[in-house]
Amino acid sequence: MNIGRIIKQTRKNKKLTLRGLEQVSGVSYSQISKIERNENKPSDQTIYKLFTALGLDTSLWQNTERHSNKETDIQSYTRFLVLSRDNFTCQLCGHKAPDIQLEISFIVSPNNGGTFIGENLITLCSECNLGRKNFIKKHGIKNDVLYINNNNR
Numbered sequence: 001m002n003i004g005r006i007i008k009q010t011r012k013n014k015k016l017t018l019r020g021l022e023q024v025s026g027v028s029y030s031q032i033s034k035i036e037r038n039e040n041k042p043s044d045q046t047i048y049k050l051f052t053a054l055g056l057d058t059s060l061w062q063n064t065e066r067h068s069n070k071e072t073d074i075q076s077y078t079r080f081l082v083l084s085r086d087n088f089t090c091q092l093c094g095h096k097a098p099d100i101q102l103e104i105s106f107i108v109s110p111n112n113g114g115t116f117i118g119e120n121l122i123t124l125c126s127e128c129n130l131g132r133k134n135f136i137k138k139h140g141i142k143n144d145v146l147y148i149n150n151n152n153r
């Protein structure tokens with residue numbers, strides 16, 4: 001897991017400077033800077049402080065990691081950024097964590113030339129993801145609602 005990239009990306013998304021994050025998290029800006037460059041392996045307590053200050057849910061992160069399924073080759077930080085972008089909400093049914101379990105799915109699977117980058121990834125709840133996979137098995141990827149939307153963009 002590349003924790004440095006997650007923290008840096010989220011900090012920039014929130015338009016926070018290192019000093020700004022220092023103020024809200026209580027972690028010194030020089031340490032944050034080292035963590036972001038992966039020169040310093042932060043303790044669990046420091047991660048907790050930074051995640052809380054950035055509005056990131058540490059328990060959700062761990063749950064998502066533990067329950068990851070076939071899409072396990074998606075890197076942890078990418079998975080997390082996709083969850084953040086999708087506001088921890090299933091993009092099909094609109095349910096949110098922690099009521100349901102979220103998964104990251106490919107819009108176009110790697111077997112069909114899909115990539116591992118954010119624009120080909122989407123947050124789905126486990127039920128929608130399973131339903132979608134069964135649908136694709138039965139009707140083919142060409143009829144998949146996400147695949148069609150992606151092509152129409």
Ligand SMILES: [Zn+2]
Pocket residue numbers: 090091092093094095124125126127128129
């Ligand atoms: Zn759903």
